[in-house]
Amino acid sequence: MSNEWGAEVNSALSTQHSALRVDGLRRQFGGLTALGGVSFSVAPGERRAIIGPNGAGKTTLFNVISGELAPTDGRVYLEGEDVTDLPNYERARLGLARTFQRNNLFLGLSVRENVRLAVQARRGVAHRIWSRVDSLAVVTAETDQVLGELGLAERGGVLVRNLSYGEQRQLEVAIAVASRPRVLLLDEPTAGMSPAETTAMVRLVSALPAELTLLIIEHDMDVVFALADRITVLHYGEVLADGEPETVRGNPRVAEVYMGLEAQVMSDES
Amino acid sequence: MSRRWSFDALTQRLLAVLLFGLVGWLLLVPLVQLALRSPDTAFIQLLNGLAYSLLIFLIAAGFTLIFGMMDVINLAHGSFYMLGAYFAFTIVGRTGGDNFWLALLLAPLGVALVGVVLELGYLRPVYKRGHLDQVLLTFGFAYVFSDIVRTVWGSDIRSLAYAPALQGAVDILGRPYPKYRFLVIVFGLLMALLLWLVLERTRLGSIVRAGVADPEMVSGLGINITVVFTVVFAVGAALAALSGVIAGPILGMHPGMDFDVLIVALIVVVVGGLGTLSGSFWGSLLIGIADTFGKVLQPDFSMALTFAVMAAVLLLRPAGLFGRKAD
Amino acid sequence: MEAEARLAGARLSRGSRWLLPAVLLVLLAVYPLVVPSYLLSLLTEVLIYGIFAMSLDLLLGYTGLVSFGHAAFFGVGAYVAGITAVRLTPHMGITLPLALLGAAVAALIIGYLSVRTSGIYFLMLTLAFAQVLYAVAFKWTPVTGGSNGLSGIPRPALGLVAGGGELADPIRFYFFTLVMFLLVYFGLKRVVGSPFGHTLVGIRENEARMSAIGYNVARYKLAAFVLAGVLAGLAGALNTYLNVFVSPALLNWPTSGQVLVMVIIGGAGTLIGPVLGAGLVLLLQNLVSSQTDRWPMIMGAVFIIFVLVARFGMVGIWDRIVGRLARRPGPVLSDES
Numbered sequence: 001m002s003n004e005w006g007a008e009v010n011s012a013l014s015t016q017h018s019a020l021r022v023d024g025l026r027r028q029f030g031g032l033t034a035l036g037g038v039s040f041s042v043a044p045g046e047r048r049a050i051i052g053p054n055g056a057g058k059t060t061l062f063n064v065i066s067g068e069l070a071p072t073d074g075r076v077y078l079e080g081e082d083v084t085d086l087p088n089y090e091r092a093r094l095g096l097a098r099t100f101q102r103n104n105l106f107l108g109l110s111v112r113e114n115v116r117l118a119v120q121a122r123r124g125v126a127h128r129i130w131s132r133v134d135s136l137a138v139v140t141a142e143t144d145q146v147l148g149e150l151g152l153a154e155r156g157g158v159l160v161r162n163l164s165y166g167e168q169r170q171l172e173v174a175i176a177v178a179s180r181p182r183v184l185l186l187d188e189p190t191a192g193m194s195p196a197e198t199t200a201m202v203r204l205v206s207a208l209p210a211e212l213t214l215l216i217i218e219h220d221m222d223v224v225f226a227l228a229d230r231i232t233v234l235h236y237g238e239v240l241a242d243g244e245p246e247t248v249r250g251n252p253r254v255a256e257v258y259m260g261l262e263a264q265v266m267s268d269e270s
Numbered sequence: 271m272s273r274r275w276s277f278d279a280l281t282q283r284l285l286a287v288l289l290f291g292l293v294g295w296l297l298l299v300p301l302v303q304l305a306l307r308s309p310d311t312a313f314i315q316l317l318n319g320l321a322y323s324l325l326i327f328l329i330a331a332g333f334t335l336i337f338g339m340m341d342v343i344n345l346a347h348g349s350f351y352m353l354g355a356y357f358a359f360t361i362v363g364r365t366g367g368d369n370f371w372l373a374l375l376l377a378p379l380g381v382a383l384v385g386v387v388l389e390l391g392y393l394r395p396v397y398k399r400g401h402l403d404q405v406l407l408t409f410g411f412a413y414v415f416s417d418i419v420r421t422v423w424g425s426d427i428r429s430l431a432y433a434p435a436l437q438g439a440v441d442i443l444g445r446p447y448p449k450y451r452f453l454v455i456v457f458g459l460l461m462a463l464l465l466w467l468v469l470e471r472t473r474l475g476s477i478v479r480a481g482v483a484d485p486e487m488v489s490g491l492g493i494n495i496t497v498v499f500t501v502v503f504a505v506g507a508a509l510a511a512l513s514g515v516i517a518g519p520i521l522g523m524h525p526g527m528d529f530d531v532l533i534v535a536l537i538v539v540v541v542g543g544l545g546t547l548s549g550s551f552w553g554s555l556l557i558g559i560a561d562t563f564g565k566v567l568q569p570d571f572s573m574a575l576t577f578a579v580m581a582a583v584l585l586l587r588p589a590g591l592f593g594r595k596a597d
Numbered sequence: 598m599e600a601e602a603r604l605a606g607a608r609l610s611r612g613s614r615w616l617l618p619a620v621l622l623v624l625l626a627v628y629p630l631v632v633p634s635y636l637l638s639l640l641t642e643v644l645i646y647g648i649f650a651m652s653l654d655l656l657l658g659y660t661g662l663v664s665f666g667h668a669a670f671f672g673v674g675a676y677v678a679g680i681t682a683v684r685l686t687p688h689m690g691i692t693l694p695l696a697l698l699g700a701a702v703a704a705l706i707i708g709y710l711s712v713r714t715s716g717i718y719f720l721m722l723t724l725a726f727a728q729v730l731y732a733v734a735f736k737w738t739p740v741t742g743g744s745n746g747l748s749g750i751p752r753p754a755l756g757l758v759a760g761g762g763e764l765a766d767p768i769r770f771y772f773f774t775l776v777m778f779l780l781v782y783f784g785l786k787r788v789v790g791s792p793f794g795h796t797l798v799g800i801r802e803n804e805a806r807m808s809a810i811g812y813n814v815a816r817y818k819l820a821a822f823v824l825a826g827v828l829a830g831l832a833g834a835l836n837t838y839l840n841v842f843v844s845p846a847l848l849n850w851p852t853s854g855q856v857l858v859m860v861i862i863g864g865a866g867t868l869i870g871p872v873l874g875a876g877l878v879l880l881l882q883n884l885v886s887s888q889t890d891r892w893p894m895i896m897g898a899v900f901i902i903f904v905l906v907a908r909f910g911m912v913g914i915w916d917r918i919v920g921r922l923a924r925r926p927g928p929v930l931s932d933e934s
Contacts, residue, residue, distance in 0.1 A: 066809065085279075092811035104809070106802040117799045120792050121811040129793040136792065179810055282713075343717050395905065401716060402663055406861060406904045409854065413897030421891065529850060533728060536721045544717065573732050577725050581710055584722070588714055 006209035009182045017080030019044040019213035020065070020183050025074035027060055027237075034060040035071070036237040042183075042230075047214045049224045052234035053257065058217045059101055061234065062185050065215075066098045067091045078183065092121075097181035099172045101188050101217070105160050112156035114171055116143045118178035143178070150174040150204065166197040173204070184208070186216045190223055202226050233257075282585045289582035297560065297575055300567040310445055315566055316559065317442070321451045321520070323558025324458025328513035329531060330538040330550040331465060332506030338482040338545030339502045342393065343401055345408040347510055348532030349415035353381045354511025355430060355518045355527070356423055362431055370433040377515050378508040385507030389500050412528060420525045430518025454516055461509075462551060469547060478502060482545055534561070537576060541583045543593025552591060625775060629768045638839070639883060641771045643876045644778040645835045650859040650871030651785055652828035657857070658866030659789055660821045661801030662712075665720050665853050666727030667829055669707065670700040672848030674830025676734060678837040679747045687751040687761050693834055700830020701823055703730070708822035712815050715804070727853060734845040746844035753838045764838065774835055781828060785868055788824075797821050851893075858900045864910030873911050 020042040027035040034057045042048045050058050063069040065076055067088030075084045083091050106114045116133075119142045120126045134140065147153045150170050155163065160171065173189055189205065190198045202223055208214065218224045224231065224245070231248045233241040241251045248254055305312040333347045357380050358373035388411060396403045436453060439446040469475035477498055481488045489495040521527075534557065542553025560579055564572030583591060629637050649671055656662045677699035681692045711722040734741045741747055754761025764770045788794050796817055799807045808814050837843050846852065855878065863874025878896065885892045907914055 068805075068809070087808075087813075089808045089811050089813050092809060098809060100806075100809075104803065104806045106799060106806065108802050109798070113795070117795065117807070118810045120795070126792050126796045126812065126817075129788050129791050131792065132787075132790055133792055133795055139792075175806070175810060285710075337717070343720075392901070392905065399908075403904060403908065405663060405717075405720065406857075407901060409857075410897045410901035410904060413854065413900070414894050417891060417894035417897065421894070533725065536717075537725065540718055540721045570736060574729055577729055580725065581722075584714060584718065585710070588718070 005180050006211045008180060009209060009211040018042060018077070019046070019079060020215070021077040021080075022061075022065065023075045023077070025061070025064055025076070026072045027057075027064055027069065028072045034237050035064065035074075037074070038234070038237070038239055039074075040232055040239060040242055042213055042215065044213055045211050047216070047227050047229045049228035049231045050215060050217045050234060051219070051221075051224060051231060052240070055236075056234040057237040058234055059187055060237075062098060062187050062215075062217065066096060066185060092179065092181075095182035096185070097176040097179045097183070098185035099176045099187050099189060101191065103168050103172050105168060105171055105175070107161040108159065110157050110159060111152055111163065111171055112143060112147065114160060115146050115152075115174050115178045116140075118175045119143050119146065122179050146174055146178045149207075150177065151200070166193055169193060169197075170201070170204075173201070177208070181212070183213045184215070186214065188217050188219065190218065190220055198223065286582045286585035289578050289585070293560075293575055293578050293582065296568055296571060297564060301563055304567065313443070313445065314447065315562055317447060317455065318451065319559035319562035320555075321454045321458070322562050323554045324455060324462070325513050325517050325521075326531075326534055326538055326558050327458060327462060327551055327554035328516075329510045329535045330542070330554055331462075331547060332509040333535055334539050334542075334545055334547065334550045335478070335482075335502055336506045337539070339478055340397070340481075340499050341401070342397070342503075343405050343408065344503075344506070345405060345532065346388065346411040346415060347408075347506070347535060348528035348530075349412050350381050350385060350507040350510035351514040351517075351531050352419060352523070352525075352528035353384060353415065354378060354514030355523045356419055356514075357381065357511070358515040358518055359423070359428060359430055359523065368433065370431070370436070373430075374512070374515055378511040381511035381514075382504040382508040385504045386500055389503040393503075394496075412532075416525060416528055419528075423525075425525055427522055427524045429522045430515070432519040450519060454520070457516070465547060474498075474501075534576075537580050539590075541580050541590055543590030546590075546592045549590055549592035626772075629771050634767055637767050637771055639879065641767070641774050641839055642836075643872075643879050644771075644774045645832050645839065646856070646859065646875040646879060647872040648778055648781050648835070649829055649832035649856050650863065650875045651781060651868055652825040652832065653856050654860050654865055654868060654871040655785065655789075655797075655821055655828070656825045657860055658868075658871075659794065659801065660797040660818060661804075662818060662822070663716075663720050664723040664822075665850070665857070666707070666723035666725070667825070667856055668848050668850070668852035669723075669727040669730050670704055670826035670829035671833040671836070671852065671856075672727075672730060672734065672843075672845075673703045674700045674833030675837045675843045675847050676741060676747065676833075677830075678834035679750045679843040680740060682750050682753065682837075683747070687754045688756055689753040689764075689838075690756065692753065693831075696834035696837075697827050697830050700833070701827050703830075704823040704826025705819075708819045708826070712818040712822060724850065724853070727848060727850065731845055731848040731850075734848050741845065742843070744845060746842060748842050750837060750841040750843070752841060770839065774839075777831065777835060781831070782868065782872070785828075789868065793817075793820075855896075858896060860910075862900065862903050862910050864912030867910075867912045870910050870912040877911070 018041040021040075023039050025035050025038040026033070038057070038061060050061065052058055060069065064071045064074075067083070067086060067090075071084065075082055077083065078091060078094055078096055081094070083094065083096075086094075106117070116139060119139050120136075123136075123139055123142070125131075125136055125139065128136075144153070147156055150173065152167065152170060152174060155167060160168065163171065169189065169192070173186065176184060176186075186205070190201050193201065198220065205214070205216070205227055214227075216224075216227060218227075228245055230243060231241075231245055232239060233248060233251075233254050235257055240257065241248050241254050243251075301312070304315075329347065329351055332350075333344060336342050336344050336347075354377045357377035358370075361373040361376055362369045392407060392411070393404065396407055432450060436450045438449045440449045440452050441447075442452065467475075469479060477488060477493055481495065481498060481502075488498075538553040538557045539550060540553075541557060542549030542551070557576060557579065561572060561576050564575045568575060587593070628640060632640075649667075652670075653664065653667045656664050656667070674696040678692045678696040681695050685691060707723065707726045711719055711726070714722060735744055737743065752762040752765045755763045757763050764773055789797075796807070796812060800812070800814055800817060804814055833847065836847070856875075859874035859878050860871040861874070862877060863872065864870025881899070882892055882896070885895055903910065909916070
């Protein structure tokens with residue numbers, strides 16, 4: 001993956017702050033408490049996995065961090081700056097990018113155009129009303145580069161709705177990566193993928209710049225243990241455990257939650 | 271640690287405050303003055319506003335149910351109102367109001383039939399295409415209906431004769447008030463109550479409410495959702511037509527009435543919140559009473575005031591008073 | 598069902614790419630010299646409504662904003678051009694910029710209040726504001742002439758001859774309008790091919806994702822809204838110069854409806870489509886109205902038919918007949934709104 005991206009991230013970060021910090025995040029939906037006071041801090045360059053059973057509030061957490069949802073209470077700090085009251089597009093401009101659990105693509109446009117829109121935003125040329133879109137060589141070059149990085153170079157001209165599910169999932173990541181973010185949120189990147197596709201995705205994520213801070217929601221434990229520096233476990237909207245993979249693996253309460261689920265799965269199968 | 275306020279949010283709140291201030295100054299202050307100076311007039315206008323609100327509610331309720339349930343924006347809804355009035359006009363004919371009861375029954379049925387044909391024949395193929403296509407299609411039909419009415423009944427302003435039994439005045443708190451309008455209020459409130467009961471207490475109602483919340487789930491439960499759609503559409507059309515019949519004697523009829531009423535109904539639904547019946551109810555009350563007093567206190571600005579109220583509400587609550595943000 | 602309508606960018610060979618537009622231009626230039634005067638004013642009107650329809654296409658076809666009140670800006674442009682001609686000076690160097698400014702201000706205000714909403718709320722608000730302006734034009738008799746409209750407007754002057762009226766000759770005015778039309782057409786073509794234009798399409802295709810990748814969507818919508826409003830105002834001013842009369846009906850919903858019909862029947866999201874739509878609608882209107890009063894019904898029926906079976910308009914039909922699908926997917930009209 002490009003060295004310039006990593007260098008950019010590095011030069012932008014101040015080493016005093018965490019890359020991302022959430023403090024007492026609560027989110028109510030009527031009577032339902034999706035997040036009941038979540039706090040944690042992610043260091044620059046860290047790979048943090050967010051795991052937990054379905055309904056634990058993981059995607060809600062991402063939505064609050066990225067700005068799609070406002071929290072009922074609590075604050076979000078991006079590189080030391082309080083972004084809680086900022087709309088999602090301003091957080092994106094500050095270097096935060098995310099993917100979505102269900103593909104959130106520009107279905108009627110080509111693969112190339114999907115990525116180009118992200119590159120164009122990042123390059124600050126989106127407002128230009130008189131230049132031809134092809135004439136911006138920098139944008140074109142970067143678009144090609146991202147397509148190459150994500151293995152979509154051959155598929156540039158294809159309409160997104162004609163892509164296979166796995167390719168769409170790749171594009172989902174490509175759009176986020178095209179913004180060259182400093183903090184990247186990946187929401188179940190391998191959801192619905194075949195083992196081969198999953199391996200490719202893991203390889204891709206591993207190749208992202210080391211300076212990039214990464215949060216991944218995942219269900220596939222193999223992926224989690226392959227990628228994560230630290231794991232945060234959510235359960236019913238609260239942090240159940242937070243630590244290095246081996247510590248979390250050995251945590252009895254975590255085992256209980258997952259054991260309970262495994263036992264259920266096994267009894268369903270028998 | 272820096273906290274950043276969005277410039278947009280601030281300007282929006284400021285604008286909303288300004289608009290409410292404008293409405294307050296132009297409407298509420300004269301209203302209070304009127305109430306103090308001449309409480310009888312104020313009271314009468316309040317009743318008029320109530321009657322108007324309930325007429326609007328019948329229309330808005332149908333529109334919001336259709337939207338909430340089927341996700342269809344039916345711009346021909348005003349046409350249903352208009353057709354109801356004109357059908358009633360034909361049924362009442364020259365009998366001088368004796369057939370009013372018949373019209374009250376048959377006109378909504380006739381319009382419901384029109385609605386069914388429209389839904390089955392034209393809307394159904396277009397459901398999966400999204401909002402834009404429905405808007406365009408129903409708009410096209412509104413156009414056609416408008417011209418059909420003009421062709422069949424002419425462009426003159428007409429009024430609907432109503433049953434002699436309903437004429438005259440009643441005593442409200444010692445003051446005379448037109449019996450017909452009073453009955454409109456009573457009937458309107460009863461209809462609101464009836465709608466609420468049906469939605470909250472019957473099986474059909476719970477199906478409709480579930481359908482508003484999650485149409486796919488409902489069809490997954492084995493209920494024939496398409497039949498329910500047609501029923502809801504027909505009922506919505508009938509409600510609008512009923513309102514047209516009832517409004518005929520008070521508001522008169524003319525070929526532009528479909529559109530005039532559509533605008534008001536849309537304002538109400540937007541202010542109250544799309545897809546919620548209570549939103550339509552309170553929205554109708556707010557807009558209906560504001561509009562009535564507006565016409566009395568500020569005849570040149572009444573329309574602008576109504577829009578100012580709408581704009582102010584939307585600035586503070588973009589999804590309407592009771593609305594939920596679209597997923 | 599995959600509806601993949603493409604731009605009518607037929608893949609002709611290099612040399613012949615210029616042939617069709619060149620022929621059209623020659624035809625447009627020669628037309629007034631060979632044709633009776635009422636057909637000339639018809640074509641002038643088509644060009645004016647072509648500008649109006651293209652401006653709505655920018656909003657509807659490219660940005661995905663369904664506005665039911667676009668007549669507001671057409672009307673504001675028309676009235677400002679008329680009122681300033683009556684009260685200030687008939688010099689076009691004054692009336693035209695003022696008309697455009699008026700439309701821009703109206704679009705800025707209405708746009709600011711509307712673009713934060715979407716779907717039916719947006720539709721509703723744009724419609725409502727247009728109706729307010731209609732009511733104002735209808736009632737403000739001392740300024741707008743009220744329900745009778747504004748008449749006695751002097752012909753536009755260019756300051757070249759004493760007494761003005763340089764464009765009074767229909768052929769001269771036609772060429773003037775043609776130049777305006779071509780400027781708008783090629784200008785808009787450039788805009789939709791620019792990063793800004795592609796941003797608008799992105800907003801149409803997936804507004805939520807655009808926001809997530811850093812676009813202040815409301816601001817772009819507002820920019821599109823104002824640009825569209827100004828161009829509609831231009832059309833309105835030209836309309837006033839042509840007819841030397843302004844009626845409040847220009848602000849009423851049937852006008853908004855008619856231009857919407859033109860865009861859809863022509864083919865939204867193609868720029869040339871709406872122009873063709875304007876031509877077809879005005880032509881039909883002329884033909885039908887001379888035989889019967891039932892034009893609204895017929896237009897409504899034609900519109901319904903197009904929405905049901907030819908959703909992508911005449912351009913869409915052309916694409917299907919010719920069978921040529923442009924390899925590069927340009928601003929396509931997705932059938933998911």
